[in-house]
Amino acid sequence: MADTGKYLVITPEEMAYVRKQLGTNEEDIKTAVTSLREWLRMQPHLPDAVDDSFIERMYINSKCSMEKVKLGLDAYFSLKHRFPELLMNRDIEGSDFQFAKKHLKMMVMPRLTKDAYRVHVLTAVDEDSTNVIWPLYGKILTTRLEIMLVEDYSLGDVGIIDLANVNAGHIVRADINLVRNIEVCYQTAYRRRLKGLHLVNASKIIHSVMKIVKMALSEKLQKRVFAHLPGSTTLFDYVQRDCVPDELGGTAGPADNFAYKVREMVNSEWLLEKDKYMSDESKRPADNHYGDIYGIAGSFKKLSVD
Known part of the structure; x- marks a missing residue:
């Protein structure tokens, strides 16, 4: 490590x-x-x-x-x-991971919220849906959870997903079973707790996104999903600005300061040893x-x- x-x-x-x-x-x-x-x-x-x-x-x-x-x-x-x-086989230094980093930014914010929750952000989704391979990002997510299981100390998580560039192509390629499987791993293998999932820059596509949410997530988690319209500041009724990157209206700093930084805390050898x-x-x-x-x-x- x-x-x-x-x-x-x-x-x-x-x-x-x-x-x-x-x-x-x-x-x-x-x-x-x-x-x-x-x-x-x-x-x-x-x-x-x-x-x-x-x-x-x-x-x-x-x-x-x-x-x-x-x-x-x-x-x-x-x-x-x-x-x-x-x-398994989470080679974070491999070509797949390097490809993924170019087409979507995933980050864990370094500061806890005032009530001790960890903020996770997904933003800058490539508008070309063929470049966004959702199973690969699922593997990247569990890599993050693996690291946090030995490094983090919090009461749970707050998720923020930026829908600004998400279009019908992304929705069609979405895998409901993948979302369900990630939820199982998240709750059981890593014992994490989700306080809220916030969909920001929600527009016309939000209806399709919410349909997937209702089909894929448990009933309890569905109640913890919140949508925020473009230009609104309602996100900050739930999450303080210094835990959100600048691009989404926060004051934490540019997203590039945080994207994939947790992954840099470990190397592939450490992760592959887990197999x-x-x-x-x-x-x-x-x-x-x-x-x-x-x-x-x-x-x-x-x-x-x-």
Whole structure:
């Protein structure tokens, strides 16, 4: 892993705030991590291939629920079988990733919001829809989540999608199943929580976008999607301006200052090493109920949003 901690800004005060909001403290976290590591070692089908900081962040992401962390740890290793196109072979230095960076800007803003949420932005979509390969951006998204699982410390996420250049061609090429699969990975393997998804510069195309949202996202997540018309400032009723790039009306600075910066915190070798660690389903105990929720057969009806 490359040098870390130089882009995602998390102050001791913010870390303390997150813990306070979740009703936890250093002693509780240490006890939980010790217990969860022992549980992991007792699972014959799961590798013991995570460090304490990883478990701590999954504990925080799971609102300090031991049962949800166990679900998360199982999902983290087992969903690689179910969604290899999203969770495996993530060569961020390869030609595919380099191509993607030229046709759409994805970024994680370095500062937390005042209520300790992390802001994610998607903007500058290439108007030529044939240059936007959505499955590849899904893989880039999970790469980001992988890094944040060892680097971030927040209460969840706020997403901002700029629809300014999105047209019918992009809509036709959209894959509803891909969106659903990303949601499963987001909620289970990474235990992230989405506070709100904001569609900015929403115009005539918004009706088509919302149709996809309703078909692809769970009912709870649908209620957390907000549309903002071109020229409006309603986004800032939800997100402070210093967490939004200049191009979208914020004051954080140009989008180019942030696009793909989180990806620069690691190298391909670190990510590809993750491919070695996955569940061995032949060793999953017959009475293990986690596989019923998101195992290889993959019945996702029981999933819910925290």
